[in-house]
Amino acid sequence: MYGSGYIFSKPFFTGWVTVGIIWIFCSLGAVGVFPVYQGRHTLVHTVKSIYLDLTGKKGIKTIRAENQPTLATPGDVTPPEKKDTGREETTITQ
Secondary structure, eight states: OTTTTOOOOHHHHHHHHHHHHHHHHHHHIIIIIHHHHHTHHHHHHHHHHHHHHHHTOOOOOOOOOOOOOOOOOTTTSOOOOOOOOSOOOOOOOO
């Protein structure tokens, strides 16, 4: 509507600006506030860790990933050793 040359009436312009401001606040919530809310536990842990590291106090418990048992695949299995059949290989040299 900006490039159309349309002349806004005062009530229409007021509504246009109001919708624009509402859109800005919704965008701020979706892009700025919601990710911080979702990651609040990680942010608190990080800030505490940085504080304890800077002050030299004992660190908080480290979160470690546990190893998940893996299923053996055909490529992981070691083939059995060959049994001695009692025959010796002979090499012919000329």
